[in-house]
């Protein structure tokens with residue numbers, strides 16, 4: 001299995017890249033990729049001094065560190081990045097992304113109309129009073145992000161379930177519109193096991209979305225969303241079982257964009 005979603009101290013993770021690589025080698029992972037956060041200014045401003053992205057002046061240093069780790073690793077290491085998509089920030093993101101040749105770009109929606117709904121600090125924020133509104137705007141934003149065309153993989157679909165809050169009624173229409181936008185743009189989605197470690201107790205995305213993605217022929221990548229070396233590869237065996245149960249037979253290997261048969 002491959003782990004394409006890992007955060008180091010360059011953004012909001014802990015620890016050095018070599019420790020992540022050593023853990024991947026010990027687990028016998030196929031290939032891995034670092035995906036520290038790259039965040040437009042408007043998102044960082046929400047958190048004042050507690051920014052969670054790579055400082056923009058350090059993007060080149062981050063890329064250099066990944067390449068250095070890759071050169072001495074016993075496993076293939078890719079230079080990825082997790083980009084926050086918010087409508088209106090496209091020009092800034094384009095400039096930031098043009099600075100390096102990333103092997104892949106994960107698109108993540110952590111904001112619903114300016115609200116950082118996955119922030120633990122905002123877990124009881126009054127904007128959560130409108131759970132359905134948070135979800136509806138989330139799905140619309142994912143569809144817009146996919147249509148923008150600058151991404152390879154959509155990260156942790158259905159992230160707003162993180163604290164266990166679900167829409168009051170199924171939102172199949174909005175979900176399908178997002179999935180169709182993802183398919184039309186030729187993007188993959190990620191099966192992210194970090195959801196298993198939250199109140200949602202379910203990987204992102206859940207089984208229903210995962211099955212509809214399989215029907216639409218949307219490729220799947222896998223990731224732990226590790227923020228420390230101990231979590232590298234976490235629950236990827238379970239991810240393989242979930243993917244198979246939902247009708248996927250392969251995952252997408254990002255180094256050459258080739259399908260890999262699920263174990």
Ligand SMILES: [Zn+2]
Nearest residue numbers: 082108155156
């Ligand atoms: Zn994320």
Ligand SMILES: [Zn+2]
Nearest residue numbers: 005007082225
């Ligand atoms: Zn992440």
